[in-house]
Amino acid sequence: MKVIALPANLDEAAFDPMAAALAxxxxxxxxxGVGAGETPPGPPLLVDAAGVRWVDxxxxxSVLAVGHAARASGRVARFRxxxxxxxxxxxxxxxxxxxxxxVYELHGEVGQGEDTESxxxxxxxxxxxxxxxxxxxxxxxxxxxxxLSTQLGYPRELAMQFGTIFSEVCQNIIEHAQxxxxxxxxxYHWRKRLGRKVVMxxxxxxxxxxxxxxxGEHAAGYAxxxxxxxxxxxxxxxxxxxxxxxxxxxxxQQIRRLVGRVDxxxxxxxxxxxxxxxxxWSDTPPLEQNLPYFPxxxxxxxxxxxxxxx
Amino acid sequence: MQRIEHxxxxxxxxxxxxxxxxxxxxTLYSHLVTRPTGQALRMGIETRIRESDGPCVSxxxxxxxxxxxFSCADExxxxxxxxxxxxxxxxxxxxxxxGVAGHHRETLExxxxxxxxxxxxxxxxxxxxxxxxxxxxxxxxxxxxEDAGSLGLAELPARVEGDGVGDAASTLVxxxxxVPGQGGxxxxxxxxxxxxx
Numbered sequence: 145m146k147v148i149a150l151p152a153n154l155d156e157a158a159f160d161p162m163a164a165a166l167a168x169x170x171x172x173x174x175x176x177g178v179g180a181g182e183t184p185p186g187p188p189l190l191v192d193a194a195g196v197r198w199v200d201x202x203x204x205x206s207v208l209a210v211g212h213a214a215r216a217s218g219r220v221a222r223f224r225x226x227x228x229x230x231x232x233x234x235x236x237x238x239x240x241x242x243x244x245x246x247v248y249e250l251h252g253e254v255g256q257g258e259d260t261e262s263x264x265x266x267x268x269x270x271x272x273x274x275x276x277x278x279x280x281x282x283x284x285x286x287x288x289x290x291x292l293s294t295q296l297g298y299p300r301e302l303a304m305q306f307g308t309i310f311s312e313v314c315q316n317i318i319e320h321a322q323x324x325x326x327x328x329x330x331x332y333h334w335r336k337r338l339g340r341k342v343v344m345x346x347x348x349x350x351x352x353x354x355x356x357x358x359x360g361e362h363a364a365g366y367a368x369x370x371x372x373x374x375x376x377x378x379x380x381x382x383x384x385x386x387x388x389x390x391x392x393x394x395x396x397q398q399i400r401r402l403v404g405r406v407d408x409x410x411x412x413x414x415x416x417x418x419x420x421x422x423x424x425w426s427d428t429p430p431l432e433q434n435l436p437y438f439p440x441x442x443x444x445x446x447x448x449x450x451x452x453x454x
Numbered sequence: 455m456q457r458i459e460h461x462x463x464x465x466x467x468x469x470x471x472x473x474x475x476x477x478x479x480x481t482l483y484s485h486l487v488t489r490p491t492g493q494a495l496r497m498g499i500e501t502r503i504r505e506s507d508g509p510c511v512s513x514x515x516x517x518x519x520x521x522x523x524f525s526c527a528d529e530x531x532x533x534x535x536x537x538x539x540x541x542x543x544x545x546x547x548x549x550x551x552x553g554v555a556g557h558h559r560e561t562l563e564x565x566x567x568x569x570x571x572x573x574x575x576x577x578x579x580x581x582x583x584x585x586x587x588x589x590x591x592x593x594x595x596x597x598x599x600e601d602a603g604s605l606g607l608a609e610l611p612a613r614v615e616g617d618g619v620g621d622a623a624s625t626l627v628x629x630x631x632x633v634p635g636q637g638g639x640x641x642x643x644x645x646x647x648x649x650x651x
Contacts, residue, residue, distance in 0.1 A: 274488040274490050278488065281485050281487050282485065301556045302557075304520070304555075305557050305560070307487070307520075307523070308521060308522070312525065315488060390569050391528035394528065395524060395525065
């Protein structure tokens, strides 16, 4: 059995090691393959969260994504829940186990029911069609208005545009990934990192990724430079899409603009690259390449409170 | 408001967009988001325009719209304008947005500018504005017509400084953000829509 032991802090920084472990398990399985042309499923995968002490929406979606990727390659995926009752309780509030049950064999106590608490702006929500996008926007709008204006100090007009971010990132899954995905969001107080409250939005899918979405229309124009990083740059920086409709390609551009207005951070990982809009408070590199391969796209948006709340 | 002499006859249609989208997609969607929603909305508006017998003004009412995303704005507004403000439109239609709040305005401006389009909008608390792409001179000519309600082409140079005022006026007519009348007069689209309502 291949074991991926999750770190104490399960957040965006934990994703690349998880992807590397999964890729290592996959290449090991191929090395031990039974013959040319066959893709052996490999040994069962155990994702061990026993040592997790803190998890954010990105971390929770990462675990689902890893499990799905393992299952897609024909492997049995197992999950050991966190030993910490607080972390397990949080994951339950996020609806994690409802989704994980369809992906993993669960090995351990996860408790019953799904508590509802106000710190969760949006539980883990599957996005498979445009109806889901409407439900996400409705839900977020119901819950976020007061938080954004009173706790984060955003002007009302800006808070009203919060739903637009969700709508566009979720449509990105449906129209570009060509596969289902998930979205989740929550508010935190980042005392050490920023000294302010933040809203974190995590969005993940296991679709064709940016490279796969753009390759047919645009790869030839990049000659030898085409790859995951070039595809991300094209979409993220220049609004390039596979559609010829001139109205397309605005979503990510407008998300960047809205997030930039509140000094927030956007990062998108796809394939083997990650691209980010980096505010002063973050030390994330603007472009990372040669990362461990992972299918689809993984988006992280952090919206910090204004420094002087209104 | 007095009716403008030699006013072109237009038929006004009023679309409460949030109400219309509910009927169009048969679901209680309270926000204008996603491309399919925008497509449904646009098809409903196009049906009404087809049923009209002559020039018409479609009043797109955003008063009850809370969230408007870029995809839906593009599918509804930008594609309507692209189709009906083309050289050979399927019908002589004009569009006026009303109840446009600040966050609607920003989204509409974004999708219009991206495609070099313009739209007359009654912006809440501000009044009629020309949104989207227009040159400084086109803005000035549009504002002069808007202020006066109706102006002859010969009157424009006295009100707007700059070369090419006539060309700017022609562009505004072609883009259907002012309405041409008899004797080369230009009419304010917002006033025409209000007087015809």
